[in-house]
Amino acid sequence: MCKRGGLFLAFPPLGWWPCAPLGLGLIVASLYGARPRRAAWLGYLGALVFLVPALAWVRTVGEDVWLMLVGVESLFYAAMAAAAALVFRLKWWPLWFAALWVAMEWLRGLVPIGGFPWARVAFSQGESVFTPYAALGGAPLVSFAVALCGSLLAYALVRPRTGLRRAAVLRRAAVPLALALAVPLLGLAVPRPGDEGRTVNVGIVQGSVPGRGLDIFGDEPAIVLKNHADGTRRIAQAVRDGKLPKPDIVVLPENSTDIDPYRDASAYRTIDESIKDVGVPTLVGAVVAIGDEHRATRSLVWDPVTGPGAHYDKQHLVPFGEYTPFKELVFALWDRAALVGRQSIPGDRPGDLRLGPVTIGAVNCYEVAYDDTVRGTVRAGGTPLVVQTNNATYALSNLPAQQLAMSQLRAVEHNRAVVTAATTGISAYVTPDGRVSWQTRELVADQTVVTVPVRTEQTIATRVGAVPEWALMVMAAAAVGVAVWRRRRDDRMGND
Incomplete structure (x- = not known):
């Protein structure tokens, strides 16, 4: 075979x-x-x-x-x-x-x-x-x-x-x-580093989306935001009911809001109210406007008291998905290229973000395949690694499982737990030894709280690059x- x-x-x-x-x-x-x-x-x-x-x-x-x-x-x-x-x-x-x-x-x-x-x-x-x-x-x-x-x-x-x-x-x-x-x-x-005895409780929300394929958000992008806000509230209610431990932080997927909360008061209010309900700092995946012509795929720290704060903008963008190479030529030859819409611009700094009691390492979707991006985030102090991803376009294909395997390898490579939050799946928690400890099914709304080890010791691979x-x-x-x-x-x- x-x-x-x-x-x-x-x-x-x-x-x-x-x-x-x-x-x-x-x-x-x-x-x-x-x-x-x-x-x-x-x-x-x-x-x-x-x-x-x-x-x-x-x-x-x-x-x-x-x-x-x-x-x-x-x-x-x-x-x-x-x-x-x-x-x-x-x-x-x-x-x-x-x-x-x-x-x-x-x-x-x-x-x-x-x-x-x-x-x-x-x-x-x-x-x-x-x-x-x-x-x-x-x-x-x-x-x-x-x-x-x-x-x-x-x-x-x-x-x-x-x-x-x-x-x-x-x-x-x-x-x-x-x-x-x-x-x-x-x-x-x-040689592998050992456990350091410190942990953090991480809430993971998979809200799901109404559309499929290239039309992943359907006709109502607001529904995607509502689904993830509702998932955040379900964690809060489960904590109050004693069904889940209280999280220290919560993680939402990439594109958990495709509506810019900086410019849309309703989107801001929906996010803010759900995070106030859960009561802990939350990492929101947002698509935000940069000027009048561009946008950024952003990992945004949202505090229940002070609101939006520090952020990380995705560095490795998806060609023909988030930006169009050789725009003039491609637009002239290929109608579907227009589906990209407003062109994204890349960030220029690693994804180390202070989120509650830890400095997480934010990695956005496609970036988990790039050695230098993940390594740079770990070297900057990110632990655990948080992979926010939107695989809805490729739901039920072999992409989500392949991406999860990349997270497993990165966990071992850098001695870091990896938490993946996906819009439609596969959301998961990978231990530092590469074992998948929890994961969702695809195309369902799900949420949980996992206890994740916080490792700071670097592997040989992280040090030698x-x-x-x-x-x-x-x-x-x-x-x-x-x-x-x-x-x-x-x-x-x-x-x-």
């Missing part, structure tokens, strides 16, 4: 994580021995088979957008496969292939138009034997470990056996197979450079 295109089976909602190293191993075996041009085609086709189902959630925006995105992203895999065909001629090529895979994922997350880091192999390992590597080198090291394990399995399969007896063949395969097994086992030795990723990319570049040099040398010698 874990054939070349079966890599996507490792990703949620299926989450069969062993398919990641097995699928990568079969990809390597299919590329081994191919010339660079043929390898590029094989890599492109293999990427199509993987990304078409893995990114199926994009279909909600449009079949054309989905296929265009897959087609562009597959080019990165084709380039990586062509380079892999060269490094397969070097000794210890499983190491160089795994480093190449990390370099490819890095480039995908950088270009074009801000990159698209979705479907990185690390994000299939939200809770697996490879997950502990996140605390040592973040998502890049997890991807490297999975790719190394898979390439070692392939090495055992494709290693030359001509003229060898069966016993010799088995002995030659035993070493790479043992090393492949050792890779995930060594992850268990990664992108250093492991850059080291692996230098390895990959050096391996390709040596392989190209040797190929040219051999060609010259052949001509002589």
Whole structure:
């Protein structure tokens, strides 16, 4: 089942994580021995088979957008496969292939138009034997470990056996197979910070929305705000009835109000009254106007006494969702681009926000896929991490589950509990060891109060940042450079 295109089976909602190293191993075996041009085609086709189902959630925006995105992203895999065909001629090529895979994922997350880091192999390992590597080198090291394990399995399969007896063949395969097994086992030795004994009670509200697809708010955006205000009041009533512990803070999702409370008195009053009812500082997800032409996706601290205060504006915006790249050209060619409406502008500071007794780390939806954004928020003092998200457009697709797996990996990477508040699901609480302790179903209104550990100790991954990723990319570049040099040398010698 874990054939070349079966890599996507490792990703949620299926989450069969062993398919990641097995699928990568079969990809390597299919590329081994191919010339660079043929390898590029094989890599492109293999990427199509993987990304078409893995990114199926994009279909909600449009079949054309989905296929265009897959087609562009597959080019990165084709380039990586062509380079892999060269490094397969070097000794210890499983190491160089795994480093190449990390370099490819890095480039995908950088270009074009801000990159698209979705479907990185690390994000299939939200809770697996490879997950502990996140605390040592973040998502890049997890991807490297999975790719190394898979390439070692392939090495055992494709290693030359001509003229060898069966016993010799088995002995030659035993070493790479043992090393492949050792890779995930060594992850268990990664040092992890311990509990610090401090906790905070966090209320989580999932209010749900009336619309579906691109029309997620239906004809009445005020209903979305009312749903989340009502969810906040239900927490307050449950506390009074003794059914829930009193929260220290409450978290609402991204877009819990699509009506600007700074400009609309009714929206302000609805939010303020519900927060006064629950009686604790609340993080509101609001879309607010910036001047007359722009807007911001904002995490807004709202105090029951003093009202709105500090805020964080989303830094990584969704292209064609929150802003339109190459506006003039895109608007001329594509009618649906107008659905973006007023263009969003990004924030320029990390999401550390004082909320009641803690400084939370605010992360907005799409941003959880970006290493630097999450790391910057943790380094600024954010704990616990709070992911406000609006997945209503993609409800019942594979996106909400994939995003939850990212939160699991981030929890381990940074030794932080992660609280996710979503409009329609999946809202969740992830412990610092990556375990989902509570989660909602999709398309229902729900709320609860969870007791969350407050961790301040940083992991090695948080402290060293992108250093492991850059080291692996230098390895990959050096391996390709040596392989190209040797190929040219051999060609010259052949001509002589």
